[in-house]
Amino acid sequence: METTIAGKNIAVNDEGYLTDLNQWSREVAEAIAQEEGIQLTDDHMPVIEYLQEQYKNEVPLSIRKVGKSGVVDIKGFYALFPGGPLKKASRIAGIPKPASCI
Amino acid sequence: MEAEAKTMTETPKKDAKVKKMMLILSKATIDNVYAAFILANGARMEGIEAEIFFTFFGLEAVQKKKLEHLHVATVGNPAMHIPTLLGGLPGMEAFATNMMKKEMEKLDIPPVGEFIEILEASGCKLWACKLAVDMFHLKREDLVDEISDVITVGDFYTRAEGENTHLLFI
Numbered sequence: 001m002e003t004t005i006a007g008k009n010i011a012v013n014d015e016g017y018l019t020d021l022n023q024w025s026r027e028v029a030e031a032i033a034q035e036e037g038i039q040l041t042d043d044h045m046p047v048i049e050y051l052q053e054q055y056k057n058e059v060p061l062s063i064r065k066v067g068k069s070g071v072v073d074i075k076g077f078y079a080l081f082p083g084g085p086l087k088k089a090s091r092i093a094g095i096p097k098p099a100s101c102i
Numbered sequence: 103m104e105a106e107a108k109t110m111t112e113t114p115k116k117d118a119k120v121k122k123m124m125l126i127l128s129k130a131t132i133d134n135v136y137a138a139f140i141l142a143n144g145a146r147m148e149g150i151e152a153e154i155f156f157t158f159f160g161l162e163a164v165q166k167k168k169l170e171h172l173h174v175a176t177v178g179n180p181a182m183h184i185p186t187l188l189g190g191l192p193g194m195e196a197f198a199t200n201m202m203k204k205e206m207e208k209l210d211i212p213p214v215g216e217f218i219e220i221l222e223a224s225g226c227k228l229w230a231c232k233l234a235v236d237m238f239h240l241k242r243e244d245l246v247d248e249i250s251d252v253i254t255v256g257d258f259y260t261r262a263e264g265e266n267t268h269l270l271f272i
Contacts, residue, residue, distance in 0.1 A: 064216075
């Protein structure tokens with residue numbers, strides 16, 4: 001389905017995750033972040049870029065992997081995206097919801 | 103069938119959402135320890151508060167000297183699908199445990215020590231049961247630093263207060 005995010009028509013699934021990463025932009029990310037109760041800052045961006053990179057390389061994501069990425073540690077990840085970091089960060093990054101239990 | 107599947111995936115009403123998971127770990131077999139850890143970590147990943155109360159043999163999972171030496175039970179465990187006599191042979195538990203650890207590493211499941219660090223970093227609270235600590239003659243320094251404190255059952259129940267808290271005994 002389509003919805004309007006940051007004044008643009010964006011394709012999303014029923015959980016609000018982008019279905020086409022090409023439609024992603026910083027403005028879209030900021031609007032989704034706001035919905036998630038997060039004020040996007042420059043500190044968030046390296047994490048978002050890392051997640052997008054992993055997705056493009058088809059690497060399954062987990063909290064553990066993010067913690068070992070060298071981009072952010074686990075404590076920092078939870079602090080940047082409180083209340084479900086992997087889910088929220090993925091949604092803001094415009095990639096699918098990770099099906100990870102770890 | 104289709105209607106049933108729909109109910110399963112439907113998002114529950116906001117006020118019915120799980121807010122806090124209070125897990126009690128009483129066993130030291132590796133499968134039970136991982137069950138507790140994965141449930142607690144999974145809760146934190148969903149924005150749900152999580153706490154683990156380590157009691158009785160569960161304390162082995164947070165003892166510095168023991169946590170990397172936990173085993174899966176090869177005797178009295180029908181899920182192993184090997185004859186009980188065979189499961190009792192020397193080295194059998196270590197062998198089965200190593201096999202399991204290899205499979206878990208493939209799935210990106212961290213070893214026990216690293217998992218405890220992840221839980222602490224995620225904001226999960228870890229408590230040691232006072233009665234069990236006394237019973238096994240343990241000292242605070244025998245336990246990993248990530249343990250917040252040694253507390254009583256009553257303290258743990260007090261921490262469970264509030265709506266939509268769930269308690270789970272493993």
